[in-house]
Amino acid sequence: MATIKDVAREAGVSTATVSRVINKSPKAGKASTIAVQTAMKKLGYRPNINARALVSKSSNTIGVLVSDIADPFFSAMIKAADQVARDNNKHLLIGSGYHNAESERDAIELLINSCREHLIVHSKALSSEELIAFAKEVPGFVLINRFIPEIANRCIAFDNFKGAYIATEFLIKNGHKHIAYINSNHNIDDASERKAGYLKALEDHQLSYPPDYIVEQESNDEGGKMGMIELLSKSIPITAVLTYNDFMAAGVLTALEENNIAVPEKISLVGFDNGLISRYVHPKLTTINYPIEIMAKQATQLSFKLAKQEEQLAKHNIFSPTLVKRASVSRHQDKK
Structure with a gap:
């Protein structure tokens, strides 16, 4: 018996997109709808109650994908994003991708099911094409620590x-x-x-x-x-x-x-x-x-602007590094 994942694979879309088509969501694009309906017919897939329940009327969550929640670098990113989220009466839903394409893909699809408008993604394993496709599904999709020209206005990157x-x-x-x-x-x-x-x-x-x-x-x-x-x-x-x-x-x-x-x-x-x-x-x-904390705050704020279709960034935002001098470097003198 075909599953919703089988339909998504056949149609070349995410399971979240299949769910939108099943639920007749206005956010499902025409091309995606045709592809999903064609796949469902080919595979003989019939939606069930659980599939229909994947999309609810409202959500007060923001999805955040990191590589490893146990890494202090990503903990700092999450904390900064959470501060902005709480200021906007939202809560974070967090997934980990572990630098693995399948894990990142599964986590993003799960997050989209619950966080349909806001998604902040730190992805290193997924292709640019897949991330562009996800960006088309989620109004407030923002990519952090990576730059993709086609979605430059959604990128918060670092040099x-x-x-x-x-x-x-x-x-x-x-x-x-x-x-x-x-x-x-x-x-x-x-x-x-x-x-x-x-x-x-x-x-x-x-x-x-x-x-x-x-x-x-x-x-x-x-x-x-x-x-x-x-x-x-x-x-x-x-x-x-x-x-x-x-x-x-x-x-x-x-x-x-x-x-x-x-x-x-x-x-x-x-x-x-x-x-x-x-x-x-x-x-x-x-x-x-x-400056991951500053970047995460800006990414979260950008997600809200994008979801509200407010004015977007004219260009991508790439943060510059600075040197912090402490005590672990001394001047080297060549021995003569």
């Missing part, structure tokens, strides 16, 4: 390339020529853009290294520790390290401490994100500020 470039150049200007980079092993834009920024800064300052200076690990403290141990095992000259995020930097500090390598006296260190942990490790961490 990851520039952030890594600034961090690397800061180390270079402090005399460092042997700079390693510990990147995330997730196949996402953030990782590739930050790596590109690191490499471009080296290139612009006529510095180049073999691949041994770049390692990839899980983007947490354990990954940072393992990445630093991997670099140390190669016996290559390193005077500074840049990490994908602050948690990886915390792991690097642990690995260096266990090997009696002082920071910043022997190796300087720069993180990324300016998370809470950066202020409490020792030494306090020089890092790149990622």
Whole structure:
């Protein structure tokens, strides 16, 4: 027996769109309606009471998709969005995608069923085409930390390339020529853009290294520790390290401490994100500020404007990184 997911797959739409067609919602587009009705007829699908109940008359919720709710970065994003939501008498409904396309897709479809007007999405695994399709279904759809030209007015993004470039150049200007980079092993834009920024800064300052200076690990403290141990095992000259995020930097500090390598006296260190942990490790961490709280608030406010069909942003909004100088970097002097 065919299910609502079978119909969605056959029609090339989401289950939320199928639900709208079943319930004769005015938000179901003509093309989607024809595709769904054709799929239902082909598969012999008959809607049941549960399918009809997926769309209700009103909703006071805002859907928020993050990669991992346990990650402090996303906790900060959720808290900021919740502040704006409460000011507008709304409540958050949260889903996690874990950098997995199927998980992100399922979570978004579930959120759409309950949050038909407002949806803030942090998606790294889904294709641009799928996200554009979802944006057409949800009036207040906003994409955070990603830029898609076709829906530029719905994007709140961050310049990851520039952030890594600034961090690397800061180390270079402090005399460092042997700079390693510990990147995330997730196949996402953030990782590739930050790596590109690191490499471009080296290139612009006529510095180049073999691949041994770049390692990839899980983007947490354990990954940072393992990445630093991997670099140390190669016996290559390193005077500074840049990490994908602050948690990886915390792991690097642990690995260096266990090997009696002082920071910043022997190796300087720069993180990324300016998370809470950066202020409490020792030494306090020089890092790149990622204004996720401001971005999340703006994304939530934009969602309300879009849903009300108020004036939209004329251009996409890409936030710029800034360097936060603390105690984990010192000037390197070449031995003569």
